[in-house]
Amino acid sequence: MRPVEIILYYPSDDYIYYLENNTPFIIKNEIILDDLYKKDNNERFLIYKLSYLE
Numbered sequence: 001m002r003p004v005e006i007i008l009y010y011p012s013d014d015y016i017y018y019l020e021n022n023t024p025f026i027i028k029n030e031i032i033l034d035d036l037y038k039k040d041n042n043e044r045f046l047i048y049k050l051s052y053l054e
């Protein structure tokens with residue numbers, strides 16, 4: 001087994017819902033861009049990791 005992480009930029013609600021409800025991935029970190037670059041609430045990075053590796 002290897003550690004696996006998924007990094008999403010500008011994630012849609014559908015991707016987030018699927019990862020959290022249909023896969024063993026859990027949220028590891030959320031990186032919100034500062035106000036200089038932020039145009040809306042989806043402009044962020046989400047990092048997911050496999051939960052069974054903890």
